[in-house]
Amino acid sequence: MHFSFWEKSGFAVLIAAWVVWGSIQVGNALVQPTQLAENAYPIEVAESDTAAAGDTAEAKVEESAVGLMASFDSAAGAKVFKKCAGCHTVDQGGPNKVGPNLWGVVDANKGVHDGYSYSAALLAVGGTWSYENLDKFLKSPKDYAPGNKMTFGGLKKASDRAKVILYLRDNHSNPPPLPQ
Numbered sequence: 001m002h003f004s005f006w007e008k009s010g011f012a013v014l015i016a017a018w019v020v021w022g023s024i025q026v027g028n029a030l031v032q033p034t035q036l037a038e039n040a041y042p043i044e045v046a047e048s049d050t051a052a053a054g055d056t057a058e059a060k061v062e063e064s065a066v067g068l069m070a071s072f073d074s075a076a077g078a079k080v081f082k083k084c085a086g087c088h089t090v091d092q093g094g095p096n097k098v099g100p101n102l103w104g105v106v107d108a109n110k111g112v113h114d115g116y117s118y119s120a121a122l123l124a125v126g127g128t129w130s131y132e133n134l135d136k137f138l139k140s141p142k143d144y145a146p147g148n149k150m151t152f153g154g155l156k157k158a159s160d161r162a163k164v165i166l167y168l169r170d171n172h173s174n175p176p177p178l179p180q
């Protein structure tokens, strides 16, 4: 049998197409199990990572911010205070917003800022805003004074609480001594 040039070329194209299609199929078949094998490992690693990260995060939540205050400066606290600034001013004579102005709040009695109407829940706690009390309140406002109206999730990192408490201390006519 004799094939013309064009017939041969036609076969060549068909065979080439078949080879390409075939290798795509084989390729897909090979790649599929490889992807599964690859996924399995990162998931395991990710799980142990998350567990480790969770442990540290929990440890941080338990940590007290008061002992950390000396390690930071108030400029770092100004950054953290951006999370509060939607609801609070901190400058002397600043207006009350959703929450009261916070000038001089450290060591002040709770719920006494002029012209602000506090919730009964916050007033019921009583006492002063010592560093320890601010630390507990800012960690979880709703656990510290259940039913109070500061709808803020809290600062989970002790370092963030330390910074912002330091910043509150500096926005004060008579800043109380730093904790020993």
Ligand code: HEC
Pocket: 080, 081, 083, 084, 085, 086, 087, 088, 098, 099, 100, 102, 105, 109, 110, 111, 112, 113, 117, 118, 119, 120, 121, 122, 129, 138, 147, 148, 149, 150, 151, 152, 155, 164
């Ligand atoms: C969503 C608004 C909101 C945010 C955000 C917020 N607060 Fe408040 N805050 C309030 C309200 C409202 C009150 C009054 C609570 C009450 O009377 O129950 C309050 C009360 C307080 C008090 C008690 C003041 C006093 O005179 O007794 C302090 C201290 C305080 N906030 C600090 C902070 C800090 C620090 C942050 C940021 C880390 C922050 N708040 C974020 C709304 C907010």
